[in-house]
Amino acid sequence: MTSDTTxxxxxxxxxxxxxxxxxxxxxxxxxxxxxSIVVSLLIxxxxxxxxxxxxxxxxxxSLWTMGWFPRRGLFDVKTVLTGTLLxxxxxxxxxxxxxxxxxxxxxEYARPRARRWLKPILEVLAGIPSVVLGYFAxxxxxxxxxxxxxxxxxxxxxxxxxxxxxxxxxxLVASVSEDAMRAVPAALREASYGLGAKKAxxxxxxxxxxxxxxxxxxxxxxxxxxIGETMVVAMAAGAVGGSLFQWNIFQPGQTMTAAMSxxxxxxxxVAGSTSAFQSLFFLGLLLFLMTLGLNLLSDRxxxxxxxxx
Amino acid sequence: xxxxxxxxxxxxxxxxxxxxxxxxxxxxxxxxSALRGTGRPAEPAQNTIFDVRGLRVFYGSFQAVADAxxxxxxxxxxxxxxxxxxxxxxVLRCFNRMNDLIDTARVEGTILYHGTDIYGEKVDPVEVRxxxxxxxQKPNPFPxxxxxxxxxGPRIAGYKGNMDDLVEESLTRAALWDEVSDKxxxxxxxxxxxxxxxxxxxxxxxxxxxxxxxxxxCSSLDPIATLRIEELMIELKRDYSIIIVTHNMQQAARxxxxxxxxxxxxxxxxxxxxxxxxxxxxxxxxxxxxxxxxEDYITGRFG
Ligand SMILES: Nc1ncnc2c1ncn2[C@@H]1O[C@H](COP(=O)(O)OP(=O)(O)O)[C@@H](O)[C@H]1O
Ligand SMILES: [Mg+2]
Numbered sequence: 001m002t003s004d005t006t007x008x009x010x011x012x013x014x015x016x017x018x019x020x021x022x023x024x025x026x027x028x029x030x031x032x033x034x035x036s037i038v039v040s041l042l043i044x045x046x047x048x049x050x051x052x053x054x055x056x057x058x059x060x061x062s063l064w065t066m067g068w069f070p071r072r073g074l075f076d077v078k079t080v081l082t083g084t085l086l087x088x089x090x091x092x093x094x095x096x097x098x099x100x101x102x103x104x105x106x107x108e109y110a111r112p113r114a115r116r117w118l119k120p121i122l123e124v125l126a127g128i129p130s131v132v133l134g135y136f137a138x139x140x141x142x143x144x145x146x147x148x149x150x151x152x153x154x155x156x157x158x159x160x161x162x163x164x165x166x167x168x169x170x171x172l173v174a175s176v177s178e179d180a181m182r183a184v185p186a187a188l189r190e191a192s193y194g195l196g197a198k199k200a201x202x203x204x205x206x207x208x209x210x211x212x213x214x215x216x217x218x219x220x221x222x223x224x225x226x227i228g229e230t231m232v233v234a235m236a237a238g239a240v241g242g243s244l245f246q247w248n249i250f251q252p253g254q255t256m257t258a259a260m261s262x263x264x265x266x267x268x269x270v271a272g273s274t275s276a277f278q279s280l281f282f283l284g285l286l287l288f289l290m291t292l293g294l295n296l297l298s299d300r301x302x303x304x305x306x307x308x309x
Numbered sequence: 310x311x312x313x314x315x316x317x318x319x320x321x322x323x324x325x326x327x328x329x330x331x332x333x334x335x336x337x338x339x340x341x342s343a344l345r346g347t348g349r350p351a352e353p354a355q356n357t358i359f360d361v362r363g364l365r366v367f368y369g370s371f372q373a374v375a376d377a378x379x380x381x382x383x384x385x386x387x388x389x390x391x392x393x394x395x396x397x398x399x400v401l402r403c404f405n406r407m408n409d410l411i412d413t414a415r416v417e418g419t420i421l422y423h424g425t426d427i428y429g430e431k432v433d434p435v436e437v438r439x440x441x442x443x444x445x446q447k448p449n450p451f452p453x454x455x456x457x458x459x460x461x462g463p464r465i466a467g468y469k470g471n472m473d474d475l476v477e478e479s480l481t482r483a484a485l486w487d488e489v490s491d492k493x494x495x496x497x498x499x500x501x502x503x504x505x506x507x508x509x510x511x512x513x514x515x516x517x518x519x520x521x522x523x524x525x526x527c528s529s530l531d532p533i534a535t536l537r538i539e540e541l542m543i544e545l546k547r548d549y550s551i552i553i554v555t556h557n558m559q560q561a562a563r564x565x566x567x568x569x570x571x572x573x574x575x576x577x578x579x580x581x582x583x584x585x586x587x588x589x590x591x592x593x594x595x596x597x598x599x600x601x602x603x604e605d606y607i608t609g610r611f612g
Contacts, residue, residue, distance in 0.1 A: 196436070
């Protein structure tokens with residue numbers, strides 16, 4: 001009801017062609033995102049479907065027996081789970097000290113010049129094809145380490161495979177945890193030195209705890225990678241076609257991945273024989289769920305680092 | 310005083326307050342009353358804590374500070390002022406060998422601390438830093454609880470007394486206890502900027518250093534928090550010697566006893582080297598500077 005006169009109106013509606021163009025670009029990217037989601041869902045869907053087919057046509061007691069012998073209809077889950085976890089454990093026993101040690105050295109101790117040539121070496125190590133490491137496990141790790149640790153060990157053993165997988169995983173652990181430690185602000189280190197802390201004290205009491213969630217994430221990713229590793233275990237763990245339940249790491253053992261590759265490439269001569277071949281998808285589903293869980297867990301840890309600074 | 314005083318692992322070597330010398334309670338003369346031309350206030354007899362001679366600092370081949378010489382006294386607040394980039398932070402970080410952490414930094418000249426050259430061969434920078442604490446420009450609490458922030462220094466120094474008491478005492482002295490006494494176990498990151506900076510001061514004094522170095526401690530704080538920290542500094546100088554970097558001239562005038570004015574000389578090569586222009590009682594610097602450059606800077610006619 002005021003008598004104030006308003007200034008002339010301004011046209012704030014955008015130009016139509018531009019709005020239309022923006023909408024089109026938006027749809028293009030949404031389409032690309034949708035395709036990748038759909039493809040992933042289809043893969044998971046077929047995995048679930050095939051696994052279900054396998055389980056339906058099966059006497060469930062054959063999932064808990066003396067060993068993994070798909071040709072004889074023995075699909076003991078605990079054999080492949082134990083093999084997988086034992087090898088992952090050996091791998092992490094190797095990769096944790098090596099990876100974290102390398103990360104601490106690179107992030108806290110190495111002079112810039114040393115870093116400049118050490119970092120690429122680490123990356124080269126990460127790029128070694130796992131076939132090469134599998135071969136290395138048989139020809140070097142087995143005779144020089146495993147057979148010395150246990151006189152009962154043969155050429156093929158879970159220990160040899162585990163150590164090789166550990167070497168494979170080390171660069172991953174090192175690089176992710178190094179990133180986490182370098183992300184710790186320099187101001188925190190200065191605060192620590194300013195209080196008269198030594199370098200070792202600063203690293204262990206300030207940098208390490210501040211980077212803890214990132215370091216945790218690196219270890220979880222390492223486990224996830226170790227569980228998923230196929231070639232090294234298929235070559236060096238020993239049990240290609242089947243295996244009795246085995247918890248002794250100096251004996252051959254069967255992992256989920258090695259069992260799957262044996263089924264897929266037919267090296268156990270059962271390709272095509274219905275239910276045995278289908279067990280591949282059942283293992284694949286299990287493996288997928290395990291690594292998915294681990295990656296989600298590591299994601300949560302990483303997000304915690306981001307919240308902090 | 311042996312050459313190896315700072316190489317002891319004990320923290321026994323405290324400040325050497327000569328007996329019989331009464332320290333004045335505060336600054337003898339206020340800024341206003343010193344407007345008496347040449348009549349400089351008589352300087353109280355006090356011990357020199359840092360004798361800086363021919364200090365030069367380089368970052369690689371770049372010379373950041375040229376040839377500074379000054380005597381810093383015990384139980385005073387010494388302010389380092391000057392335009393941005395003149396090397397105030399660089400000089401301050403020389404006093405506790407913080408520049409050791411920068412690969413390219415090189416320090417020449419001597420800094421005698423209670424008569425011992427802190428850049429001497431046998432000196433352990435860790436021992437230096439246990440006696441000479443530092444508060445940084447940006448508050449930098451650890452991502453730990455308030456309690457653990459304070460306890461960190463004493464713990465690594467092997468403090469044997471009652472930690473709870475020490476934490477309370479340090480926070481009280483930093484004028485923060487009343488605000489945090491009921492949330493000592495909470496993260497230091499939950500505090501406001503001003504509170505975090507007082508926490509950092511409390512953390513620095515918890516190790517009972519001899520000297521406190523403060524690099525623009527109020528630059529990220531609001532006026533009220535700034536005032537509290539200034540009050541705190543005046544309170545603390547009874548027990549500590551304080552060197553403060555500030556770009557706020559009013560602050561230097563309000564709190565400090567002596568002021569060092571630095572400027573930047575631009576060489577023909579484009580190298581910008583900081584130089585100590587004048588070092589004197591704060592009253593003198595602000596009311597009757599000897600150098601024209603100082604006067605121009607103080608009065609805002611800078612250049
Ligand atoms: N770590 C460093 N490496 C190289 N040059 C530096 C470094 N720190 C400071 N400088 C340079 O030294 C000079 C003085 O810097 P500084 O001491 O931070 O000045 P102020 O605190 O007075 O602003 C500046 O020219 C700055 O660019
Ligand atoms: Mg500065």
